[in-house]
Amino acid sequence: xxxxxxxxxxxxxxxxxxxxxxxxxxxxxxxxxxxxxxxxxxxxxxxxxxxxxxxxxxxxxxxxxxxxxxxxxxxxxxxxxxxxxxxxxxxxxxxxxxxxxxxxxxxxxxxxxxxxxxxxxxxxxxxxxxxxxxxxxxxxxxxxxxxxxxxxxxxxxxxxxxxxxxxxxxxxxxxxxxxxxxxxxxxxxxxxxxxxxxxxxxxxxxxxxxxxxxxxxxxxxxxxxxxxxxxxxxxxxxxxxxxxxxxxxxxxxxxxxxxxxxxxxxxxxxxxxxxxxxxxxxxxxxxxxxxxxxxxxxxxxxxxxxxxxxx
Amino acid sequence: xxxxxxxxxxxxxxxxxxxxxxxxxxxxxxxxxxxxxxxxxxxxxxxxxxxxxxxxxxxxxxxxxxxxxxxxxxxxxxxxxxxxxxxxxxxxxxxxxxxxxxxxxxxxxxxxxxxxxxxxxxxxxxxxxxxxxxxxxxxxxxxxxxxxxxxxxxxxxxxxxxxxxxxxxxxxxxxxxxxxxxxxxxxxxxxxxxxxxxxxxxxxxxxxxxxxxxxxxxxxxxxxxxxxxxxxxxxxxxxxxxxxxxxxxxxxxxxxxxxxxxxxxxxxxxxxxxxxxxxxxxxxxxxxxxxxxxxxxxxxxxxxxxxxxxxxxxxxxxxxxxxxxxxxxxxxxx
Amino acid sequence: xxxxxxxxxxxxxxxxxxxxxxxxxxxxxxxxxxxxxxxxxxxxxxxxxxxxxxxxxxxxxxxxxxxxxxxxxxxxxxxxxxxxxxxxxxxxxxxxxxxxxxxxxxxxxxxxxxxxxxxxxxxxxxxxxxxxxxxxxxxxxxxxxxxxxxxxxxxxxxxxxxxxxxxxxxxxxxxxxxxxxxxxxxxxxxxxxxxxxxxxxxxxxxxxxxxxxxxxxxxxxxxxxxxxxxxxxxxxxxxxxxxxxxxxxxxxxxxxxxxxxxxxxxxxxxxxxxxxxxxxxxxxxxxxxxxxxxxxxxxxxxxxxxxxxxxxxxxxxxxxxxxxxxxxxxxxx
Numbered sequence: 001x002x003x004x005x006x007x008x009x010x011x012x013x014x015x016x017x018x019x020x021x022x023x024x025x026x027x028x029x030x031x032x033x034x035x036x037x038x039x040x041x042x043x044x045x046x047x048x049x050x051x052x053x054x055x056x057x058x059x060x061x062x063x064x065x066x067x068x069x070x071x072x073x074x075x076x077x078x079x080x081x082x083x084x085x086x087x088x089x090x091x092x093x094x095x096x097x098x099x100x101x102x103x104x105x106x107x108x109x110x111x112x113x114x115x116x117x118x119x120x121x122x123x124x125x126x127x128x129x130x131x132x133x134x135x136x137x138x139x140x141x142x143x144x145x146x147x148x149x150x151x152x153x154x155x156x157x158x159x160x161x162x163x164x165x166x167x168x169x170x171x172x173x174x175x176x177x178x179x180x181x182x183x184x185x186x187x188x189x190x191x192x193x194x195x196x197x198x199x200x201x202x203x204x205x206x207x208x209x210x211x212x213x214x215x216x217x218x219x220x221x222x223x224x225x226x227x228x229x230x231x232x233x234x235x236x237x238x239x240x241x242x243x244x245x246x247x248x249x250x251x252x253x254x255x256x257x258x259x260x261x262x263x264x265x266x267x268x269x270x271x272x273x274x275x276x277x278x279x280x281x282x283x284x285x286x287x288x289x290x291x292x293x294x295x296x297x298x299x300x301x302x303x304x305x306x307x308x309x310x311x
Numbered sequence: 312x313x314x315x316x317x318x319x320x321x322x323x324x325x326x327x328x329x330x331x332x333x334x335x336x337x338x339x340x341x342x343x344x345x346x347x348x349x350x351x352x353x354x355x356x357x358x359x360x361x362x363x364x365x366x367x368x369x370x371x372x373x374x375x376x377x378x379x380x381x382x383x384x385x386x387x388x389x390x391x392x393x394x395x396x397x398x399x400x401x402x403x404x405x406x407x408x409x410x411x412x413x414x415x416x417x418x419x420x421x422x423x424x425x426x427x428x429x430x431x432x433x434x435x436x437x438x439x440x441x442x443x444x445x446x447x448x449x450x451x452x453x454x455x456x457x458x459x460x461x462x463x464x465x466x467x468x469x470x471x472x473x474x475x476x477x478x479x480x481x482x483x484x485x486x487x488x489x490x491x492x493x494x495x496x497x498x499x500x501x502x503x504x505x506x507x508x509x510x511x512x513x514x515x516x517x518x519x520x521x522x523x524x525x526x527x528x529x530x531x532x533x534x535x536x537x538x539x540x541x542x543x544x545x546x547x548x549x550x551x552x553x554x555x556x557x558x559x560x561x562x563x564x565x566x567x568x569x570x571x572x573x574x575x576x577x578x579x580x581x582x583x584x585x586x587x588x589x590x591x592x593x594x595x596x597x598x599x600x601x602x603x604x605x606x607x608x609x610x611x612x613x614x615x616x617x618x619x620x621x622x623x624x625x626x627x628x629x630x631x632x633x634x635x636x637x638x639x640x641x642x643x644x645x
Numbered sequence: 646x647x648x649x650x651x652x653x654x655x656x657x658x659x660x661x662x663x664x665x666x667x668x669x670x671x672x673x674x675x676x677x678x679x680x681x682x683x684x685x686x687x688x689x690x691x692x693x694x695x696x697x698x699x700x701x702x703x704x705x706x707x708x709x710x711x712x713x714x715x716x717x718x719x720x721x722x723x724x725x726x727x728x729x730x731x732x733x734x735x736x737x738x739x740x741x742x743x744x745x746x747x748x749x750x751x752x753x754x755x756x757x758x759x760x761x762x763x764x765x766x767x768x769x770x771x772x773x774x775x776x777x778x779x780x781x782x783x784x785x786x787x788x789x790x791x792x793x794x795x796x797x798x799x800x801x802x803x804x805x806x807x808x809x810x811x812x813x814x815x816x817x818x819x820x821x822x823x824x825x826x827x828x829x830x831x832x833x834x835x836x837x838x839x840x841x842x843x844x845x846x847x848x849x850x851x852x853x854x855x856x857x858x859x860x861x862x863x864x865x866x867x868x869x870x871x872x873x874x875x876x877x878x879x880x881x882x883x884x885x886x887x888x889x890x891x892x893x894x895x896x897x898x899x900x901x902x903x904x905x906x907x908x909x910x911x912x913x914x915x916x917x918x919x920x921x922x923x924x925x926x927x928x929x930x931x932x933x934x935x936x937x938x939x940x941x942x943x944x945x946x947x948x949x950x951x952x953x954x955x956x957x958x959x960x961x962x963x964x965x966x967x968x969x970x971x972x973x974x975x976x977x978x
Contacts, residue, residue: 123372202412208369209407210427210478211400214392220426224417300462301416354834453921467922497697498861502905502918524835527907554909568839570864572891572906578846579868581839585804 004302008292012285019281020274024067027270028060067274076278077271079264086271090257090279094242096166097249097256100175101241107180108187109234115184116191117226120199121218131188138185147178147251164253175252179245183237190233194226201225228299235291239284243276314384316485316518317343317403322378322388324358324365326589332375333590335361336542339378340617345485348512348519350533350550352526352565356586357539359522363488367403368395383485401431404479408491410471414463420447420474421459424481431482446477449514450507469500476507486518487511493528505531526569530554535623538562541587541597544617548624559626560602596629604630649724650685651822651855652742657682657708657718659701663927676927678704680879680934681718683953688822689849691856693870693887695863695902699926700876702859706825709857710742711735723822740770743816747828749808753800759811760786760796766818785814788851789844806837810844817852825857830865842868863906867891872959875899878926878934881953885960895962897939900971917971933965941966941974 050056058066070077076086115135119128154174155163162171198204199222207217237244246258253259257276264272296302324336336358343349353359365376366388380388382402387395399405407413414423424443428434434442440459447455450473463471472492479487489508493501509532512519521532529536529550536553538546538561546559557563567580584601587593593600595611602610606629615629659679664672679701686692694702707713709720711729720727722742728735743766746752753762760782767778783793789810800808809829816824826845830838846869848854860866866873867887874884875896883896894900904917919938924930933951936942945965956962 202407202409203415205369206407206413206475206478207415208396209367209399209405211396211398211430211482212426213396221415221418225415299417301464354836469922497923498863498905499697499901499919500922501907502901502916505907506916506918525907526909530909530912531907550912565836566909568836570839570842570868571910572864572867572903572908573910574908576868576888579839579842581843582836583840585806585837586834 004296005293008289012289015285016278016281020068020071020278021064023274023277024064025060027268027273028063030268071278076275079272080269081267086275089272090260090275093255093257093260096254097242097245097258099166099172100179100245100248100254100256103172104176104179104183104245105237105241107176108183108237111180112184112187113191113230115188116230117195117223119188119192120195123196128192132192135185135188139182139189141182143178143182143247144251146181147174147248150174150178151251166254171252171254175245175248175254178251179248187230187233187237191226191230194229195222197229198222198225224298228295231291231294231298235287235294236284238290239287240280242283243280313344314381315342316345316347316383317341318379318381318384319362319366320379320381322362322365322376322380324361324370325375325377327373327375331590334542335589336365337614339544341537341544341547343486343518343520346512346516346518347535348521348533350529350536351520351522351539352524352529352536353539354524354586356541356589358542359539360490362539363405363490363520363522367399367405367488368392369399369405400427400479400482400484402482402484403486403488404482404484405488405490406472406475406479406492409495410468410475410492411463411466413475414471416463419460419462420466424459424474424478427478427481442481443477446480447474449480450474450477450511451503452477467500468496469503472496472500472504473507476504476511480511480515480517483515484517486520488520488522490522491524492521494523494525501528508532526554526565527572538565541592542589543597543614543627545598545628546624546626547617552621552624556624558620558624558631559598559628560604560630561598562626564601564603596627606630651688651723652709652857653685653721654705654709655683655719655721657705657720658716659704659708659713660716674927676925677879677929678926679708679715680929682876682879682881683718684874684881684884686823686855686857689853689855690871691849691858691869693866693873694857694859694876695861695866695873696876697861697902697923699878699923701879701926702876703827705876706744706827706857706859710739710744710825712744740766740819741821742823742825743819743821745809745812745816745824745826745829747831749805749812749832750800752812753808755800758797758799759803759808763811763815763818766815770819772819781818782814785817788817788848789814790840804837805833806840809833809841813841813844813848817848817854820852821854823855823857825859827859828861829858831860831862838865845869863891863903875902878923878929880934880963881961882935882964883960883962884953885957889957889960895956895960895967896964897941897966897969897971898935904972915972933963940971941969 056063067077078084079086079089115131119131122128151163151174154161161174165171204217204221207221208214212221242257243261245256246261248254249256249258250262260272261276264276319339319341322336322339323334325332325334339362341349351359361370364370365374366380370376376388378388379386382398387398421440421443424446425436425439428439428442429436443459444455447458452458452470452473458466466474493504496504505528508519511517519532521529523529533550535549536547537544538553538559540561546553546557546562553562554566557566564582568582570579582601587597587600593611595613596615599605599610609629615627617625617627619625620631657679658681661676661678662673663676682705684692694705696702708715711720711727714729722738725738727738753759763785764778764782767773767781772778773781786793786796791807791810791814795803795807803811830841833841842865845856849856856869858866858869870887872884873887873890874881875890875898876882877898883890883894883899890899891903894903901917901919921938924937930937932948933946936946939946943965949965951963951965953961953963956967
């Protein structure tokens with residue numbers, strides 16, 4: 001089990017490293033930030049000074065090494081706009097984003113999983129078909145379309161909810177619903193197919209044949225096995241808790257990490273972008289790691305005791 | 312007359328394929344006395360497994376089961392799920408073909424046994440654990456205590472089948488239905504499982520239904536044999552008579568087509584053609600298209616019913632009663 | 646028969662390195678799938694290779710054809726060594742030796758008509774003109790008992806038995822002298838098995854093709870083989886004529902194997918039931934691989950691995966106590 005975890009941690013670190021390198025390379029290739037930030041008719045000396053100040057005059061390779069070196073010391077660079085520490089700029093937005101994504105996540109699993117289980121248990125019934133149709137609608141409608149529709153209905157026509165900003169808890173309702181819908185739909189589908197797959201397995205037949213009452217068979221035999229694939233999807237969603245709300249934050253003018261990312265990219269604010277990407281990578285990788293560990297805990301077949309069958 | 316343990320009358324099973332209803336079992340009749348061992352022999356499509364899955368209500372929602380199944384005189388077909396659950400495992404237990412997939416991969420062996428024991432014998436978790444160990448020892452699993460904390464994928468197929476038998480015994484059932492219990496196992500392991508089944512029957516006096524395509528296995532375990540073809544029973548007789556004096560052309564064809572480990576080495580006599588699909592059955596006798604002794608006038612018209620030939624020996628063949636048994640035996644199978 | 650063997654296998658070994666647990670740093674162990682197998686097959690005869698799971702028979706089949714390289718030992722086919730290197734010489738040899746597998750549906754491409762698939766070997770090796778290829782395919786379809794109407798059918802439109810015939814026809818397209826059959830009838834219905842068994846025997850008579858017939862089913866092997874070799878944990882423990890082995894097996898494992906086969910004729914006979922399961926090929930016991938389960942094991946068996954030695958005419962056994970019957974030893978005890 002320890003070896004299992006150690007392997008996964010090693011791979012996680014490697015993945016983060018790859019993301020860093022990749023994003024650094026791409027950003028470096030997209031143009032000179034100095035020219036973008038300083039206005040067009042700034043004098044060349046000012047541009048040079050800007051470059052020098054932020055180390056942009058060194059070669060890309062040197063910048064890269066310098067960046068890695070700084071990272072290891074906990075220095076994420078400065079924002080090119082106002083010179084503040086990139087880390088601070090990003091971190092102060094995190095709670096705002098979480099205020100949306102965490103309730104949305106709870107909504108997703110709170111609705112998605114029971115809906116999926118119900119649909120699987122009553123396969124081909126009217127409710128099953130209804131749930132599946134709604135779920136298809138849920139994840140095919142793009143979130144900004146859904147967001148705008150909800151704004152139209154609730155803010156413009158009915159006037160019961162605000163359309164943007166983040167002053168009161170009411171402001172959070174529409175964004176949370178928008179965020180949660182697609183996720184709930186996806187989880188419902190996944191849970192349903194995981195359950196259906198499990199319900200068709202021989203050991204469920206055994207449970208019934210040994211006289212286990214059906215509700216108990218579902219609870220104790222089917223659900224634990226269906227949890228395994230469902231966990232993957234849920235795990236991925238956990239990974240996107242920080243940066244999964246980019247579009248929704250924009251639609252609802254919610255000043256979270258997502259909106260910060262958009263403006264930083266537009267402004268070529270390299271360090272901010274790198275910092276956010278790093279954050280996202282760490283989140284994704286950590287949640288994958290946790291999912292893998294959870295797998296090992298739930299599914300005894302993965303605990304790596306292969307080859308030695310007893311007699 | 313004493314009521315038999317199981318009395319099945321006119322059992323039919325249809326499957327709803329979405330477009331139509333396909334009949335997979337056409338009128339099955341059988342009586343099993345307490346403690347008796349019956350073998351059900353057939354190939355794919357013969358209906359040998361679905362008969363029992365249907366009787367126990369284990370087929371899915373697409374299956375329509377009709378007819379009568381009485382357990383100790385009580386009609387169990389049509390009972391609600393909860394009442395059926397009370398019967399399954401407790402009065403009638405069933406074990407299946409692939410033992411390792413038939414056990415829940417995320418539960419330990421002990422857990423699965425204890426579940427049965429608590430359910431059927433109302434034991435406390437503690438005494439159930441001890442009893443679980445005793446059950447494993449009864450089915451001759453070595454180091455039983457250690458096995459309890461292991462998972463199915465850590466045990467071999469043979470051991471898992473023994474665990475299944477132990478689980479089946481947990482409820483102290485009157486009848487055990489074993490559906491191809493050794494097909495997925497190596498032959499030396501198969502011999503072990505057959506021994507365990509025989510031993511358990513000796514110890515508990517439990518009845519047995521052994522379903523297999525392998526006549527040899529059925530010969531080992533059963534007192535009586537029912538041969539099935541394309542969803543119908545075609546012959547039933549005591550075990551010795553089935554092998555020494557088979558009457559139905561399918562049974563005879565099967566015996567001539569199966570290679571044996573002993574006896575004279577003769578060229579196998581194959582049965583031409585293949586088993587008809589359930590939705591494409593011929594109008595008359597289902598075996599007629601492949602039968603060497605077919606008489607089109609009689610055989611293609613109607614499905615022959617099971618008729619008694621001798622004491623305890625019946626067959627569903629229209630020709631058996633129109634020819635003397637000696638004449639029948641001298642007819643050559645092409 | 647004094648003709649030279651068609652194929653000669655000597656001291657074939659194949660080991661795999663496996664990790665004993667799933668992690669990066671777990672110790673590796675040796676899995677001896679095939680541990681010193683030698684046999685000959687003469688032209689036109691059938692060698693039946695029999696054993697239970699893990700005995701190495703399927704691996705032996707692949708080694709014989711050169712599909713996987715051997716760790717040591719050699720295979721000589723029609724006088725030339727078989728190198729598992731996918732080079733031209735090997736591919737030429739492959740024309741003369743073909744394989745038939747257990748699952749006919751898996752062996753056929755769902756999307757192509759079976760006639761086309763059967764002709765594929767001719768297309769690959771560029772034999773004959775288009776017309777000649779088609780004629781040959783039709784001739785083989787006749788030989789295997791497939792109606793000509795099935796030429797344009799797809800695999801899922803045929804029955805299991807018919808599919809296996811297509812596979813056989815395809816395997817025989819290039820006129821091989823050796824056909825390796827790995828459980829060719831296990832996936833078929835019992836009443837169809839006899840058809841395919843008879844077909845295999847007839848084809849052998851007509852075409853003079855030799856078979857390496859691999860199966861776990863002793864009853865079938867008895868019917869199709871001229872000689873039988875029993876394998877256990879990667880080694881051949883007994884070989885000889887099927888009738889002799891089935892009637893009076895000399896090796897204790899063969900005795901248990903044969904005794905375990907249920908037979909309607911021998912209902913209620915005393916069976917030799919072995920204890921436990923076969924050990925994993927990862928840690929083969931020292932001395933004779935069978936000694937932990939052998940009712941006749943002695944100290945010599947535990948320390949010294951027996952070699953295959955002659956035992957009567959055309960028989961070989963690898964056992965220190967060859968010829969001792971378990972049932973009579975029991976009776977005497």
